[in-house]
Amino acid sequence: MLQVNRNKISVAEHERNWHAYLRLPHLQKPQGKRFALCISDAAQLISLVLFLKEHGSSILLMHGGMPLEAALTTSEGAGCAGLIYQEPATYFANNGSAAVITDNKAKIYQFSSGTTGHPKLIGRSWDIIQDEIASYNEAIGLSAEVVPIVLTPVTHSYGLLCGVLASLARGAEPIVVTNANPKLTLALIRDFPDHIVYGVPAQLQTIAALSHGQAKLNKLMSSGMPMSVRAFEQLGQTGSKLLQQYGCSEAGCISLSTGMRSAHDLGLPLRKWKVSVASTEGESLMKGTRTPAELVAESAELTVRTGDLGLVHADGTLTYVSRLDDVINVGGLKVYPLEVEAVIAAMPGIRENVIYRGNHPIAGDKVRCMAVAEEKIQPESVREWCLKRLPAYKVPLEITLVSEIPKGATGKISRRQLELEEAVQC
């Protein structure tokens, strides 16, 4: 049915998992309930997601590395009946501090926030997801024989829905790689020559470099973050077919390129989406010049402002230009400045702080922090404080303690300004 690293999980084993779940007290009457899942074991997570889907439960997905306290707070904030933490049997019921919400239509939930406002709970019903999977499979045009090798976390939509569920839906048997050893991925690529590797650009580049002369790469699927021109060239040299998909939490997968023509080629929108650029006053006066603007995706159910600057071409394909807001993209995982700022602001002795984006040569973006403290606080203590409350990827890479955070003419802190100043210094 699927494989995790070198472990095959048969349909029989998957069914045994289900029988075990049915005996757990908290999973007796799961219909309509929301369950928060914080599980690092990919096989367990997938089995549990499919079980809960089948039984009409909603799921809140979270990163497997979330500290327990943070996972509990997030679970309660989403109106979940409870949190399943690492093991299916380890359950923390909602302690009543927040309302428990039931769903008529079961959904998959994620928290997403922006640079303004509070974290938003985004839910997509299983019906909508099934529909997305169907149009995704139609667009990607892969037969069941092509083996997906999924390098990205199955706790997020790209890995779970596109890497695993869409593969299962078309009869393919995906391999989920959770082990850090790239030599294992290389061995799997060699063992399954008719493969498609799902990753973020940095992972694909690493595997491409490693496979040089050792294994032939068949198809590569990139998503999660923009691909650099250099990465595109390096991957192009492998002779493999390059695919790229584009989406966001609210919409799921929006578009797909089955043969990338450039680093920022996002391909054609899936059947359900109509994508346009938000009209602005600054329409270019020169004929033929296209001004990048925010990509807006519309379907029968909703309109999504992606927060990405892009272009829509005459042939209907999309191109990515840049991010509009201050979201930090750490190797495909999104970090929202407001969320991290709130965590640091709660630390005793911190008067003011700002989280902004820096650049890292391999990971892409990095999380930076500038803070003003009342007392003599060391950056290490800020880090330790964050590690107890956030998954490691959200913890600032660089923490600078200052006597004052630079502000603009209006007296406001501008993350963009801080970012530009750092860029100029490098």
Place this chain on the structure above:
Amino acid sequence: MLRTEVKQKLEQLLIYRLESETVRKLQPLEESIRLNEDLYLDSVMILQMIVFIEEDMRLFVPEDEVDPSIFGTVGSLLDFIIKLEPLDLNVAGDLGR
């Protein structure tokens, strides 16, 4: 190779190949330093680091799952590296697959 030599090579790799400012500032690294929490190496970076260990240190990394606890600290990573065999001895074995 002596443990100290391996540690130095590892530090060079982290500074020059992974471009880690953190390692540059903290070197010489204490063995108790944690790769993820203290050096900010996430899974994408660790993936790349293993490739550099093979390429730069000319050591053969087996094509199996590695115990994730290896990437806990500098010390546990050194324990792992010291047990690896030289790459060149294994090249023939690889091609024979």
